[in-house]
Amino acid sequence: MRADVPILTIDGPSGSGKGTISRIVAQRLGWHYLDSGALYRAVGVAAGWANADLSDPAALARLARDTVIEFRTDGSAEPRVLVDGTDATDELRTETAGAAASAIAAVPEVRAALFQKQRDFLRPPGLVADGRDMGTVVFPEAAHKVFLSASAEERARRRHKQLSDKGLEVTIDVLLREIQARDARDAQRVVAPLKAAPDAVLVDSTGIPVEAVVERVLAMVTSPGR
Numbered sequence: 733m734r735a736d737v738p739i740l741t742i743d744g745p746s747g748s749g750k751g752t753i754s755r756i757v758a759q760r761l762g763w764h765y766l767d768s769g770a771l772y773r774a775v776g777v778a779a780g781w782a783n784a785d786l787s788d789p790a791a792l793a794r795l796a797r798d799t800v801i802e803f804r805t806d807g808s809a810e811p812r813v814l815v816d817g818t819d820a821t822d823e824l825r826t827e828t829a830g831a832a833a834s835a836i837a838a839v840p841e842v843r844a845a846l847f848q849k850q851r852d853f854l855r856p857p858g859l860v861a862d863g864r865d866m867g868t869v870v871f872p873e874a875a876h877k878v879f880l881s882a883s884a885e886e887r888a889r890r891r892h893k894q895l896s897d898k899g900l901e902v903t904i905d906v907l908l909r910e911i912q913a914r915d916a917r918d919a920q921r922v923v924a925p926l927k928a929a930p931d932a933v934l935v936d937s938t939g940i941p942v943e944a945v946v947e948r949v950l951a952m953v954t955s956p957g958r
């Protein structure tokens with residue numbers, strides 16, 4: 733237990749801006765960053781590569797334990813993610829990988845296998861951890877907790893822009909349905925469902941620019957109680 737290392741957790745649904753805000757805040761504070769969703773996505777993708785039986789919790793837990801997931805920051809804003817030595821960064825970001833992650837994330841044995849991998853990110857001078865259960869399960873002792881949200885419609889619009897910037901055309905309606913399905917699955921699962929920690933500060937980013945959200949979160953860490 734590293735009781736001396738400060739932790740900021742940012743949990744929330746898909747497209748609420750967790751990754752964007754966490755990365756900037758971690759960089760401004762000079763803290764480490766854990767993208768826990770990337771771990772779940774990596775296991776989902778590894779399960780696909782291995783043709784694993786998605787209804788076999790033991791096989792999925794083995795994959796979660798044995799898959800080697802590395803984050804390479806080569807100075808760029810977004811790190812490359814290597815899954816068993818293969819650069820899977822682009823594949824991890826697809827909606828298919830997100831859906832696979834959401835499905836395997838409902839398996840308690842997978843969550844247990846990833847628990848220690850996530851705790852290992854806790855190193856001085858501090859950690860920003862983003863996901864669904866960072867403040868509730870993985871880092872319940874965190875001094876700073878945010879639950880970031882935005883309306884489903886705004887999240888679908890953000891994803892649409894993100895995908896069309898990459899040349900991928902998906903309609904907003906399809907994205908909205910996918911977001912609603914993933915929200916429901918993440919919120920209704922029995923283990924570590926998506927919900928705000930009782931001591932989390934709720935931040936609704938609907939219509940709020942990225943920089944304003946960053947400032948709000950930074951103020952929580954640097955001037956707590958304000």
Ligand SMILES: Nc1ncnc2c1ncn2[C@@H]1O[C@H](COP(=O)(O)OP(=O)(O)O)[C@@H](O)[C@H]1O
Nearest residue numbers: 746747748749750751752890894937940941942
């Ligand atoms: N406050 C905001 N206002 C507008 N767009 C945002 C905001 N926060 C994030 N975005 C954009 O929304 C998209 C999804 O953000 P992302 O950080 O990937 O969300 P999450 O990690 O919660 O799924 C990105 O294209 C990002 O640039």
Ligand SMILES: Nc1ccn([C@H]2C[C@H](O)[C@@H](COP(=O)(O)OP(=O)(O)O)O2)c(=O)n1
Nearest residue numbers: 746747768769770772833834837863864865
């Ligand atoms: N701490 C976490 C992080 C992600 N997950 C699951 C649930 C999510 O639907 C998938 C993908 O998470 P990720 O944060 O990468 O997805 P979004 O960027 O929010 O769309 O993984 C989880 O169960 N617990």
